Amino acid sequence: MRGDFPLFPDSASTIASQVDHLYFYLLAVSAFFSVLIAVLVVVFAIKFRRRSEADLPPTIHGSLLLEITWSAIPLGIALSFFVWGAKIYFRMNRPPDDALQVYVVAKQWMWKLQHADGTREINELHVPLGRAIELKMTSEDVIHSFFVPAFRIKKDVVPGRYSTAWFQATKAGRYHLFCSQYCGTNHAKMVGWVDVMEPIDYQNWLAGGGGSGSLAAAGAALFQQHACNSCHRPDSQARGPNLEGLFGRTITLSNGRTIVADESYIRESILNPTAKLVEGFQPIMPTYQGLINEEGVLELIAYIRSLQHPNSSSGTRMLPPTNRMPAPNRPGQETGGAPGSRPADEERKP
Amino acid sequence: MSAEMTPPLVDAPPRESFLTAGYGVKSWLLTRDHKRIALLYLASITFFFFLGGLFALLIRLELLTPEGDLVQPETYNKLFTMHGIVMVFFFLIPSIPAVLGNFFIPMMIGAKDLAFPRLNLLSWYVYMIGGLFTLWAVVHGGVDTGWTFYAPFSTVSSSSHVLPAAIGIFITGFSSILTGLNFIVTIHTMRAPGMTWFRLPLFVWSHYATSLIMVLGTPVIAVTLLLVALERIFHLGFFDPALGGDPVLFQHLFWFYSHPAVYIMVLPAMGVVSEIVPTFARKSVFGYRFVAYASVAIAVLGFLVWGHHMFVSGQSVYAGLFFSLLSFFVAIPSAVKVFNWTATMYKGSISWRTPMLYAIGFIGLFTIGGLTGLFLATLGVDVHVHDTYFIIAHFHYIMVGGAIMGYLGGIHYWWPKISGKLYSEGLAKFAAFVVFVGFNLTFFPQFILGYLGMPRRYHSYPPEFQVLNVMSTAGASILGFGYVLPLAYLFWSMRYGRDASSNPWGATGLEWQTTSPPPTENFPVTPVVDWEPYEYRPKKEVAAVG
Numbered sequence: 001m002r003g004d005f006p007l008f009p010d011s012a013s014t015i016a017s018q019v020d021h022l023y024f025y026l027l028a029v030s031a032f033f034s035v036l037i038a039v040l041v042v043v044f045a046i047k048f049r050r051r052s053e054a055d056l057p058p059t060i061h062g063s064l065l066l067e068i069t070w071s072a073i074p075l076g077i078a079l080s081f082f083v084w085g086a087k088i089y090f091r092m093n094r095p096p097d098d099a100l101q102v103y104v105v106a107k108q109w110m111w112k113l114q115h116a117d118g119t120r121e122i123n124e125l126h127v128p129l130g131r132a133i134e135l136k137m138t139s140e141d142v143i144h145s146f147f148v149p150a151f152r153i154k155k156d157v158v159p160g161r162y163s164t165a166w167f168q169a170t171k172a173g174r175y176h177l178f179c180s181q182y183c184g185t186n187h188a189k190m191v192g193w194v195d196v197m198e199p200i201d202y203q204n205w206l207a208g209g210g211g212s213g214s215l216a217a218a219g220a221a222l223f224q225q226h227a228c229n230s231c232h233r234p235d236s237q238a239r240g241p242n243l244e245g246l247f248g249r250t251i252t253l254s255n256g257r258t259i260v261a262d263e264s265y266i267r268e269s270i271l272n273p274t275a276k277l278v279e280g281f282q283p284i285m286p287t288y289q290g291l292i293n294e295e296g297v298l299e300l301i302a303y304i305r306s307l308q309h310p311n312s313s314s315g316t317r318m319l320p321p322t323n324r325m326p327a328p329n330r331p332g333q334e335t336g337g338a339p340g341s342r343p344a345d346e347e348r349k350p
Numbered sequence: 351m352s353a354e355m356t357p358p359l360v361d362a363p364p365r366e367s368f369l370t371a372g373y374g375v376k377s378w379l380l381t382r383d384h385k386r387i388a389l390l391y392l393a394s395i396t397f398f399f400f401l402g403g404l405f406a407l408l409i410r411l412e413l414l415t416p417e418g419d420l421v422q423p424e425t426y427n428k429l430f431t432m433h434g435i436v437m438v439f440f441f442l443i444p445s446i447p448a449v450l451g452n453f454f455i456p457m458m459i460g461a462k463d464l465a466f467p468r469l470n471l472l473s474w475y476v477y478m479i480g481g482l483f484t485l486w487a488v489v490h491g492g493v494d495t496g497w498t499f500y501a502p503f504s505t506v507s508s509s510s511h512v513l514p515a516a517i518g519i520f521i522t523g524f525s526s527i528l529t530g531l532n533f534i535v536t537i538h539t540m541r542a543p544g545m546t547w548f549r550l551p552l553f554v555w556s557h558y559a560t561s562l563i564m565v566l567g568t569p570v571i572a573v574t575l576l577l578v579a580l581e582r583i584f585h586l587g588f589f590d591p592a593l594g595g596d597p598v599l600f601q602h603l604f605w606f607y608s609h610p611a612v613y614i615m616v617l618p619a620m621g622v623v624s625e626i627v628p629t630f631a632r633k634s635v636f637g638y639r640f641v642a643y644a645s646v647a648i649a650v651l652g653f654l655v656w657g658h659h660m661f662v663s664g665q666s667v668y669a670g671l672f673f674s675l676l677s678f679f680v681a682i683p684s685a686v687k688v689f690n691w692t693a694t695m696y697k698g699s700i701s702w703r704t705p706m707l708y709a710i711g712f713i714g715l716f717t718i719g720g721l722t723g724l725f726l727a728t729l730g731v732d733v734h735v736h737d738t739y740f741i742i743a744h745f746h747y748i749m750v751g752g753a754i755m756g757y758l759g760g761i762h763y764w765w766p767k768i769s770g771k772l773y774s775e776g777l778a779k780f781a782a783f784v785v786f787v788g789f790n791l792t793f794f795p796q797f798i799l800g801y802l803g804m805p806r807r808y809h810s811y812p813p814e815f816q817v818l819n820v821m822s823t824a825g826a827s828i829l830g831f832g833y834v835l836p837l838a839y840l841f842w843s844m845r846y847g848r849d850a851s852s853n854p855w856g857a858t859g860l861e862w863q864t865t866s867p868p869p870t871e872n873f874p875v876t877p878v879v880d881w882e883p884y885e886y887r888p889k890k891e892v893a894a895v896g
Contacts (some may be wrong), residue, residue, distance in 0.1 A: 004814065005814055005816070005817040006802060006814055007798055007802070008801070008802070009801065009803050010801045017827075018730070019730055019731060019733075019734055022728065022730055022731055023725070023731055023734075023801070026724060026725050026728060026731065029721075029724075029745060030721035030722065030725075032719075033717065033721060034717055034718055034721060035713075037662040037688060037713065037714065037717045038714055038717075039690055040692050040695075041695065041710055041713055043712065044692070044695035044696055044698070044700065045695065045700050045702065045710060046705075048631070048695065048696070048697055048698050048699065048700050049699075049700050049701075050632070050699045050700055050701045051699075052775045055699035056632065056699065057632055057633045057697050057698050057699045057886075058630070058697060058884070058887060059433050059633070059634055059885075060633070060634070060636060060693075060696070060697065061634060061637075061638070062636050062637035062638065062639075062640065062690075062693075063636075063637070065732075066637075066689075066693065067637050067640050067686065067690075070685065070686065070689040071682055071685070071686055074681070074682055074685045075678075075679075075682055078679075078682070078724065079560075079677035079678065079679060080727075081676055081678065081727070081728045082674055082678050082727075082728070084728070084730070085674065085728035085729040085732075086671055086729050086730070087730070087731040088465075088729065088730025088731075089661070089667065089670065089671075089674075089729030089730045089733065090667065091730075091731060092730065093667050096627060102806075108507070141502075141506075141507060142500075142502050142506070142597075143502070143503065143597055144502060144550075145737060146663065146738070147803070147805060149734070149802065149803020150732040150803075152733065153733065153734075154662050154733050154734065154736055154737070155662050155664070156662050156664055158591075158597055158598065158663070158664050159502065159591045159592070159597065160591025160592070160596075160597070161588075161591070164665045176803060176812065178803065178805045179805070180736070180737040180738065180805040180806075181500070181737060182492070182496050182498075182500065182503070182737075182806075182807040183503060183796075184427070184503060184507055184508065185423050185424050185494070186422075186423055187427070187807060187808065187809070188418065188423065188808040188809040188810045188811070189423075189810070225405065240645075253589070256467065256643075272594075284418065286559065289592075297774065339524065343543055
């Protein structure tokens with residue numbers, strides 16, 4: 001048995017101290033009422049103990065005033081918990097705009113993490129100190145949950161959708177990453193570490209990390225490989241919607257509804273293309289379920305995200321990697337790019 | 351006064367009782383007497399309690415060391431799953447209602463039996479058939495989904511005996527529905543003359559509220575498990591996203607029943623405490639109507655808070671907001687009950703008999719369980735403690751510290767009436783003390799573990815969590831010993847205990863107005879009620895009335 005055993009967790013994110021303050025408030029109120037009830041019960045039990053079998057205490061039926069008092073005071077206190085807790089919860093669910101994106105794919109029983117520059121990690125996440133990190137997470141099989149106690153964050157990672165969590169680390173160090181949603185045999189082994197590094201160390205780590213091209217570039221390669229551009233083209237004969245500038249835009253569907261083209265929408269459109277059809281297009285796209293895995297989908301999303309309109313003013317976006325790719329496919333060209341052959345994709349499997 | 355209305359029976363040696371009405375196996379297995387059926391349940395749930403306890407013991411032994419070194423991970427996962435299934439569906443849910451409720455609701459309202467005696471016997475058989483399915487699953491290798499059966503793990507991923515276990519729970523659910531139905535009809539139609547709604551013992555009120563949940567909630571878990579079975583067998587896509595389903599939908603359906611189910615477990619225990627406290631304080635319950643209404647309020651509000659199990663599941667942030675607010679509302683009637691029990695003791699004449707020790711233990715532990723529930727209703731804090739040992743500690747304070755303390759208190763309170771015998775008071779007090787100490791040592795460290803971040807359902811854990819786990823395992827051993835003691839001395843009392851009088855505690859309920867143990871028909875003459883609930887009058891006045 002180890003000599004040191006902590007009674008309180010590390011507090012290493014901007015949200016952690018906020019959660020702790022509320023926790024201490026809850027503890028104080030709970031301690032007050034527990035002690036109050038315990039003292040009253042014990043004191044009454046002793047003070048009013050039966051002294052003779054003939055004892056007959058006075059009849060007291062109740063008191064409306066007391067009933068109202070001990071309903072209203074707890075209700076007021078409970079509402080203060082509610083408001084304070086809701087505030088923190090909203091902050092937890094609203095990532096800052098300038099957050100660094102990290103993609104998380106969970107599977108039985110490991111965490112696969114991908115940085116925007118293409119660096120991949122398994123069961124270990126390196127992040128810079130003082131920078132908000134946004135996690136976009138999905139699962140390849142069952143529900144998992146991303147839990148870093150030192151950051152006081154937790155979010156279920158659900159198959160078939162993206163969930164989001166974020167944190168900003170405030171203290172360099174190495175912190176437990178747990179899967180907290182029971183996910184089968186080796187649930188307890190689905191653990192890892194989050195390494196919070198000084199920004200300079202983080203840059204060095206990234207440089208030596210062997211990131212083999214950005215996520216968007218990998219997505220561009222997949223895009224080519226599956227010949228997506230045979231339909232998704234900017235010209236007027238395109239059989240699929242133009243993807244330039246698509247990400248984050250509001251689009252109109254064939255049933256008249258409008259939807260924001262976010263990660264979940266793009267993911268669904270790749271795996272189940274006819275679920276939400278864009279106005280003016282035919283349901284001709286085949287599904288890529290089973291052909292492109294969750295990591296591949298994330299790469300495609302990163303690629304589509306990087307495609308801005310040619311006249312877009314955004315200078316921070318990377319150039320459409322198609323410019324750097326050899327020999328763009330022509331419409332109808334079916335060599336090597338058909339769904340089904342995905343050597344590059346296979347290689348990336350850990 | 352009531353006690354004097356049946357003077358020939360008081361302290362008269364029982365001539366004929368429900369226990370002596372027949373001796374053969376058939377006289378038990380085909381009985382329609384609610385009291386005998388209650389004892390059939392008592393034997394069955396005691397078996398399941400110790401089975402579930404055995405699983406718990408193995409879980410705690412595994413967690414003595416950080417490495418997963420006692421059993422394989424598959425085995426560990428099956429142990430906590432079977433512990434949960436057996437304890438929730440086969441012990442806690444039937445415990446107080448099917449044993450004490452079955453036995454005493456008809457007696458408390460002055461009836462000869464429940465409204466549907468044959469249905470009552472059927473309930474027990476249905477329960478046993480469900481139990482056999484689940485036992486089959488245990489014997490043939492177990493099930494590893496957790497008692498929560500979360501999809502898509504349960505429908506796609508798990509290769510264990512999910513179906514037999516789910517079928518067992520599905521079938522047992524019908525026993526719960528039938529019992530609830532029987533109670534509701536009985537309470538509406540079988541009350542003795544003069545037994546108005548506001549003269550009902552609070553035990554009956556709390557069972558009325560419990561029965562509402564049983565009848566309205568249980569069908570939902572049945573449907574949910576049916577959907578799991580259909581997805582497993584026929585690959586119909588309800589929950590698995592690969593088949594077009596929604597895994598979060600499962601959680602909505604599951605908790606729509608399983609959160610109210612918590613109140614099925616704890617409301618009856620509150621009913622027991624509401625009987626014990628006035629009896630041993632010799633005083634009417636403070637704020638009788640508020641305690642009665644609080645039971646109904648808990649049952650109704652309890653149906654509206656299921657989403658607080660899903661704050662990190664990805665349900666909408668605004669849904670989370672509403673479920674959080676409603677969860678705080680459901681805490682208020684529970685708080686009202688605690689304050690009223692405490693106020694009942696004020697200026698009472700308090701006797702420290704065993705049932706009262708359990709009731710006091712219940713008040714303390716339920717208070718801690720309820721207050722820590724507020725941490726979980728608080729959105730920002732729940733995110734951190736969700737699915738950690740904090741939750742494990744919280745719901746064990748409610749289900750073990752609350753429901754089982756209430757159950758044991760009730761067993762000790764009514765044992766003289768059920769068996770006609772007195773148990774050893776010294777031994778019983780000692781056991782109550784052991785249970786209280788063992789319980790707190792087991793579960794209090796788990797609050798600290800949870801805030802530290804130890805996730806639930808972990809077969810192995812980081813070494814810095816070991817000290818608290820060792821404390822917890824030590825406590826569990828003490829707790830286990832505390833539970834074996836009553837089994838021993840209650841059995842012993844059946845043969846060697848002194849005969850109990852009709853009303854050894856000087857209680858006011860109708861069940862104490864007849865012999866111990868009661869005759870098959872409960873009362874020689876249908877009682878007429880002309881007194882208020884828990885009415886204690888000065889002795890002289892009683893004598894005058896008598």
